[in-house]
Amino acid sequence: MDFCSKSARESDSPFNCVIFDLDDTLYSSKLGIGEALKKNIDDFLVEKCGFAENKASSLRVELFKTYGSTLAGLRALGYDIDADDYHSFVHGRLPYELIQPDSQLRNLLRTITQRKLIFTNSDRNHAIRALERLGLGDCFDQIICFETMNTNLSKSTRPDEFPVLLKPSMDAMRIAIRVAAVDPHRTLFLDDNVCNVAAGKALGLRTVLVI
Numbered sequence: 001m002d003f004c005s006k007s008a009r010e011s012d013s014p015f016n017c018v019i020f021d022l023d024d025t026l027y028s029s030k031l032g033i034g035e036a037l038k039k040n041i042d043d044f045l046v047e048k049c050g051f052a053e054n055k056a057s058s059l060r061v062e063l064f065k066t067y068g069s070t071l072a073g074l075r076a077l078g079y080d081i082d083a084d085d086y087h088s089f090v091h092g093r094l095p096y097e098l099i100q101p102d103s104q105l106r107n108l109l110r111t112i113t114q115r116k117l118i119f120t121n122s123d124r125n126h127a128i129r130a131l132e133r134l135g136l137g138d139c140f141d142q143i144i145c146f147e148t149m150n151t152n153l154s155k156s157t158r159p160d161e162f163p164v165l166l167k168p169s170m171d172a173m174r175i176a177i178r179v180a181a182v183d184p185h186r187t188l189f190l191d192d193n194v195c196n197v198a199a200g201k202a203l204g205l206r207t208v209l210v211i
């Protein structure tokens with residue numbers, strides 16, 4: 001229970017909202033989740049798209065560099081990949097047991113009286129599952145995720161009709177700021193990706209690069 005009045009909070013801090021990235025920010029990149037994700041994406045490229053096994057990793061890297069994600073790249077190239085199917089394949093089979101409850105982080109978050117939001121490129125199911133594993137399921141006021149930024153995809157008549165929007169694109173950042181209804185100058189944004197941090201800074205957010 002938060003006993004701190006809104007006016008007291010706002011007078012004590014230059015910030016009235018803190019936005020957190022999720023993956024590799026709220027849990028360590030060393031857990032092996034990222035590596036497992038890469039393997040699942042490679043498997044998706046082979047099993048669902050028919051690419052050669054020895055080409056999958058380099059294609060994944062190329063699509064990420066050019067389009068921001070494998071899904072974004074596949075759709076831009078005309079592959080009719082349903083985002084939910086993709087996410088259930090690449091995230092649904094992650095070894096979530098590697099993510100352990102983080103009581104220290106939970107206690108820290110509970111001392112932050114400002115609004116706390118998650119802003120992740122991952123899909124909502126993954127965000128909820130990872131937060132639950134961390135024991136942080138009830139620590140955030142809002143989750144801004146893949147689905148928030150990509151409401152148009154389900155209306156598309158062809159795969160490349162709408163680009164997949166993800167951090168660090170300015171369009172994605174603007175959607176997040178609008179949906180979160182925050183004043184960027186009074187919002188602290190924490191992310192482990194330097195490009196995401198730079199994009200947030202360009203839009204007026206106060207930023208922290210998490211390392």
Ligand SMILES: [Mg+2]
Binds near residue numbers: 021023191
């Ligand atoms: Mg991250």
